[in-house]
Amino acid sequence: MDFQPHHVLGHFNLLDEEDENFDYQLLHHNGEQWLTFRLGKETYGLEILQVRELISYPESITRVPRLPLFLLGMINLRGMVLPIMDLRKRFEMAEYETGPFTVIIIVQIKSKVIGVVVDSVVDVVNLQQDNLLEAPEESTELDSKFVKGLANLRGEMVILLDLEQLLAPDELEQISMLR
């Protein structure tokens, strides 16, 4: 069992480098890299340094009593017992059936490792300073504390998530109070 942190890019099996749309330029360019994924109609971005790997939706998730609904339960990832968070439920979006594109992004925030369920993964992109947008107030239906910023990527808006907020101490405390 390998408990060592994985080399991040080694696990991007879902990204097909043979794909003609795959942008080497972006991937190997200096600058901040982001993993973009889709949730409902919108595209979100996660800092790639926080992403450990992508896994498909598991056969079973063990429910944990008295937890809020957006925490689906625990899974076994090669011996690690990890919590799974449904981002749609977390962001109070309409529910969605899991399908072949449903992906769990395993993210590491400080010492905690957690899986987040998203509709599908889109790409790995490189964001420059000039991609960033001024974040207008109430730009999305999302609680603004989870939003780090907005970016314009080839005309499409990407909501950059502040993952640490998802697992922030007060957030966790709230979860433990919810029971």
Add this chain to the structure above:
Amino acid sequence: MNFESLPADEFLDEAQELLQEIENGLLLLEDEPNNYEVIQRLFRSAHTLKGGAAMVGLNNLANGAHEFEAILSKLRSGTLKSSPQVISNLLEGRDNLLSLLNPLLSSLPSSSSSKVQKSSTDRHLPEQSTRAQTTDEELTPLNSSSLPQDYAYLIHLKFDPLCLQVGQEPMMLLKQLEQFGALTMIAHTSDFPSWPDFDPTRLYLWWSIKLCSDKPFEEVDQLLEFYRGEQSELLIEAIETPAEEEQEVQQAHQNMLAQISDQEAQFVDSEPSKGAELMETDVTELPKPSQTIRVPVSRLDRLQNLVSETVIRQARLLRLNDAIQATDDQLGEQFLQFVEDNEQAVRELQDQIQQVRMIPVGTIFSPMKRVVRDFANRHQKQIKLDIFGAETELDKTITEQIQGPLMHLLRNAMDHGMETPSDRTVAGKSSIGTITLRASQQQGFVIVEITDDGRGLDPHKILEAGHRLGMVAIDHQPNKQEVLQLIFQPGFTTATEVSETSGRGVGMDAVKRDIEALLGNIEVSSQLGKGTALKLKLPLSLAIIEGMLVRIGKEIFVLPLLLVTETLRPLPNQQKRFKTRGELIDIRGQYLPLVRLHQHLKIEEAVEKPEEGLLIVVQQGTQKYCLLVDNIEDQLPVVIKSLEEHFIHIPGIAGATILGDGSVCLILDVAAILN
């Protein structure tokens, strides 16, 4: 002071152990002031400490240990008698040595000087003995006229050069001989090879000794016999005129040797005094061949993790076997054979790693002797600590984690349980109170009991306090066990005013929480005027516990088997409902509360009627409860995974495990659910 290399770290470990041995020895010596063996042991520990400290360049510590050793040597020679005062001073000196060591443990070089230690060990000693005696002095010929010397012997000692590797201690023989009478010794260095060939595990020294003693020949010879072996030459010869001069001894010895072997006589050292010095300083510092190795605990943890993974995979193999057998009978048969063999090996592996992680609980019992002694002295109480089962082994982490709670219970027993000697006499008890620490292993669990014969817990006072603090309804009259359980309530105290030692109401609840965090269990029993007993039940290992797999609705949970006392399916007429106490189950005349786990865990579609499901009777403290589950699925060792590692602590859940099919299964924290 250069203090970064690995051997220095090893020395720090060793020094701590030596200081602990010294403390234990001193406490033992207090009880048995004439135990020569203990003094010898103390001396050896101090000496090893001195040598080690000098070797790693800790001169302060080496000097301190030297002073310490000098006093011990007076005890050994009888010029100083061991009295409680001397022991106290030596204990203080030992603490000072530890305080020299402590800054290094946090890897900071020490700037304190050994003077602190010196002044305190010497301070209260009788004046004529304050002058430190060096270890070399004791090897100078003793004044033979003051000792009985009916016989004189010439002894030739040449041990098997490999004797150190098999754990023989030539020093032991020399010291035993010293007890027989006056010795004149010459240590010979002629066998030392040139440096490139020097092997520190070999003994190159040999000795010529003249012994003046009142012991008959047979007795001395018998002592030598014990050390004789194929490769050793331990010879003794009675001589008629006790020769006073060293030269004469040597001459006589040479004559003796000449009879045995002409060659050997040539190598007699020409500088006998230098040889004598060598003996004390070098022989004991030759590294002893060791049958053990030190391993960092982190490495054991890693190994334990790997074994845990293997246990999980073994369970998966069993599952796979079902599938294989369904498709191919013959292949399935072979595979089953393999899985079963593997199971054996995995079990063995699990047992072995568990064994390696085990340490005797005595390691945490010993420091308590000192605590009891100091407390009794300070509070004018007379308390004796009896220890049984110190050799009982328990996982290292668990052992460390129960140390705090145990110390707390011990202080409670000394402070609140024990009466003053006069009160005890009035109550018709021995003026010396006894606290007993007892460890034992029972059916895969370890029981640690701490019992005192003090005043016991007063149920009336406790209930009164319970009423006052609003923990018990005024009109409710609980039974005695329920009353005693109150002491584990957070904030519980019988004191109406907060004093220095008690009344803050923190303590027993913390102890209970700590023990339950280890998936253990604590029980209290007490008899007013007779004493109190606290019983801790602990799992052998933190990593793998025996678990009972239960099904509630469609979900599976693990209950720690340690808590389960019985399982049954009740008849409808065993169920009673009381207005004040809720649902109870009548088990052989005992009414136990019914706990509907499915309600606590918010599970739908679970069995509602106890007679359709199963009741698991669990022991929680001294109270038993009936947990309602749908069914029992299995009973097996489960590997505990923490939920907090990647998530948060969830009340009611002690952790998780991974089942044979790879799914996650939660381990219920029964104590939290019942609270």
